Amino acid sequence: MNFxxxxxxxxLILAEYGRNVQNMVKYICELPDLQERNRYAQAVIDLMGFLNPHLRDVADFKHKLWDHLHIISGYKIDVDCPYPKPTPEQAAVKPKHIGYPQQKIRFKHYGKTVETLIERAKNTEEPERRAAMVQGIANFMKMAYVTWNKDNVADETILKNLAELSGGELQLQENINLNKIEFKPMVSRPANNNNNRGRNNNSNTNNGKGRVNNNNRPQRSNNGKPRH
Incomplete structure (x- = not known):
């Protein structure tokens, strides 16, 4: 027996589509009629989109499906593609290295975004808008602190860090109250024992639906008559 x-x-060229799709593409490549190849290719494109619904979140996902169709065929399929056909040379090109960020963050639990917001607030000349921005930045700093440190923080610490990051240019009143944010760890809920409680409460009573407790039944003598 041959296995x-x-x-x-x-x-498998693209394993996410499976061997059946690859066999279909191979069959399309061997068809002699162009119109028939186009019809079958469109059906395979629809199937590929159904097998990988996450591609719908990608911009121009139809273009990506057609590129995958050509890649699966080894760039040999001859159909009327609505997009430019990819080439093996394009697939061999490696993208440029993105590189690592070289910016230093003074308080990493606040992140680089807080520093950017502080610089924008410093460049704002309107007093009311600047005060509102400083208030929002301080509230965000408290939320970020609680998220990463999992502990409550005093408003004085936030105000002190805000002054340090802004070089003393952005300050809030010491008696101001920031949004109250507390870290609440997840607590597992206890098992629901209401059914067991109901059964225990009804075990000694007769409500017309359950069984009567044996202790409440009248005792009978040896001759079958009940005892009083």
Whole structure:
């Protein structure tokens, strides 16, 4: 008996679509009629989109599906593609290295965004708008502090850090109250024992639906008559 193992089959080019899609693409490549190839190719494109619904979140996902169709065929499929056909040379090009950020963050639990907001607030000349921005930044700093440190923080600490990050240019009144933010760890709920409680309460009573407790039944003598 001959067994068909994956190790003896052709290598999957794009494993996320499976071997059946690859066999369909191979069948399309062997069709002699162009119109028939186009019809079957459109059906395979719809199937590929159904098998990978996450591609719908990608910009121009139809273009990506057609590129995958050409890649699965080994760039040999001859169909009328609505997009420019990819080439093996384009697939061999490696993207440029993005690089690591070289910016230093003074308080990492606040993040770089807080420093950017502080610089914008410093450049704001309108007093009312500047005060509102400083108030929002301080509230965000408290939320970020509680999120990463998992502990409550005094408003004096936030005001002190705000003054340090802004070089003393942004300050709030010491008696101001920031939004109250507390870290609340997840607590597992206890098991629901209402059913067991109800059963225990009804075990010694007869409500017409349950059984009568044996202790409440009248005792009978040996001759079958009840005892009083």
């Amino acid at each position: 068909d193992y994956n190790t003896t089959r052709n290598q």
